[in-house]
Amino acid sequence: MGRRTQAERxxxxxxxxxxxxxxxxxxxxxxxxxxxxLPDVVGSLRGRSNLLRSLAAISTVVVFIAVVTIVLTRFRxxxxxxxxxxxxxxxxxxxxPGRPGHTxxxx
Numbered sequence: 001m002g003r004r005t006q007a008e009r010x011x012x013x014x015x016x017x018x019x020x021x022x023x024x025x026x027x028x029x030x031x032x033x034x035x036x037x038l039p040d041v042v043g044s045l046r047g048r049s050n051l052l053r054s055l056a057a058i059s060t061v062v063v064f065i066a067v068v069t070i071v072l073t074r075f076r077x078x079x080x081x082x083x084x085x086x087x088x089x090x091x092x093x094x095x096x097p098g099r100p101g102h103t104x105x106x107x
Contacts, residue, residue: 008079011075011079012075012079015071015072015075016072018071019067019068019071019072019075020068022067022068022071023063023064023065023067023068023071024064026063026064026067027060027061027063027064027067028060029063030056030059030060030062030063031056031057031059031060034052034055034056034059035052035053035056038052038055039052
């Protein structure tokens with residue numbers, strides 16, 4: 001892989017921050033779901049707080065790692081696809097062709 005542009009580095013930094021934030025939010029939701037809703041669904045877990053805490057900790061870690069991995073993998077694939085996409089004809093600053101039936105507001 002060649003050198004990255006400043007825009008790509010900035011996008012990567014933003015995406016890492018988003019991945020960590022999304023992972024933390026989803027992990028918190030998983031912890032809350034295991035500790036608050038699971039005992040209501042499975043009535044036999046009501047008095048087993050040690051088991052629930054262990055299960056909640058494991059699910060929190062798994063969900064956090066899964067969300068971060070999924071977000072960053074999708075970003076990597078999107079970045080790779082955008083680098084391999086052909087450049088538009090005329091380069092990035094090429095003028096857009098006129099649209100028939102529309103007047104230019106500057107005219």
